[in-house]
Amino acid sequence: MTFRKYLVLAGVTVFAAAGDSMLSHGMKQTGEISLHHLQSIILAVGNPWVAVGIVLLLAFFASYMNALSWADLTYVLPATSLGYVLLALVAKFALHEAVSPLRWLGIALITGGVGFVAGGPSLTSHEHSHPTTFDAASSEVTS
Amino acid sequence: MKHMYTWGAIVAVAFASVVGDILLARAMKQVGDVHELWKRSGLWTVVARTVGNPNFFMGLAAMAVGFFSLLFALSWGDVSLVAPAAASLTFIGNAFAAKIFLHEKVDHRRWMAAMLVAAGVALLAG
Numbered sequence: 687m688t689f690r691k692y693l694v695l696a697g698v699t700v701f702a703a704a705g706d707s708m709l710s711h712g713m714k715q716t717g718e719i720s721l722h723h724l725q726s727i728i729l730a731v732g733n734p735w736v737a738v739g740i741v742l743l744l745a746f747f748a749s750y751m752n753a754l755s756w757a758d759l760t761y762v763l764p765a766t767s768l769g770y771v772l773l774a775l776v777a778k779f780a781l782h783e784a785v786s787p788l789r790w791l792g793i794a795l796i797t798g799g800v801g802f803v804a805g806g807p808s809l810t811s812h813e814h815s816h817p818t819t820f821d822a823a824s825s826e827v828t829s
Numbered sequence: 830m831k832h833m834y835t836w837g838a839i840v841a842v843a844f845a846s847v848v849g850d851i852l853l854a855r856a857m858k859q860v861g862d863v864h865e866l867w868k869r870s871g872l873w874t875v876v877a878r879t880v881g882n883p884n885f886f887m888g889l890a891a892m893a894v895g896f897f898s899l900l901f902a903l904s905w906g907d908v909s910l911v912a913p914a915a916a917s918l919t920f921i922g923n924a925f926a927a928k929i930f931l932h933e934k935v936d937h938r939r940w941m942a943a944m945l946v947a948a949g950v951a952l953l954a955g
């Protein structure tokens with residue numbers, strides 16, 4: 687893991703958290719979408735919060751694709767889940783919302799989960815598809 | 830009735846997200862490490878090879894389905910239920926799907942991470 691790779695994972699985390707919160711704020715302004723008026727979902731994109739949210743989610747997507755090109759899906763997903771913790775901290779310190787003890791426990795669990803994957807390898811080595819010289823040597827010995 | 834719509838949309842979001850994640854992860858593994866590729870052949874090659882990958886397009890389509898299901902779910906249910914429920918289901922679904930379809934080595938460490946994150950995300954709704 688290089689500094690650049692950590693930066694990409696941080697990008698995935700921050701862009702997803704910021705994009706999702708803007709989107710949900712915008713959709714609350716737009717109001718309920720009824721199954722009988724599906725065209726209103728297109729109008730929702732005209733809401734500035736939804737529009738900025740979509741731009742941020744595009745930035746998230748680019749960083750996410752970047753991360754998936756060099757790391758396992760089951761590594762990238764937990765590693766970038768700190769975004770939820772970020773959202774809770776923003777709610778507490780920027781928006782002055784109350785964060786209940788259960789939410790703090792949730793934050794602790796997520797942080798623990800991130801710690802679990804961060805200590806392990808980021809990519810599964812598929813020895814079958816890319817035989818190394820070591821594998822070639824050992825199979826010669828057995829045959 | 831609205832409750833059923835909300836949960837139906839949540840399950841749809843999770844299912845579409847898992848399908849999308851698996852296809853996109855497979856596409857990017859086929860493209861290869863984008864840092865290396867960028868250094869070797871330039872940004873244009875990275876973009877062309879990504880956009881030209883069929884798995885990438887199918888993954889994108891699945892993500893689009895997931896995105897619109899999320900908009901529906903958010904308009905019916907509270908964000909504090911919809912977002913954590915869909916995310917939790919997606920985390921668990923992805924751990925299974927990545928093991929089966931991508932042959933990733935999901936060891937105890939990764940199972941623990943997926944479970945802890947899924948539980949933590951669910952608790953954040955409280």
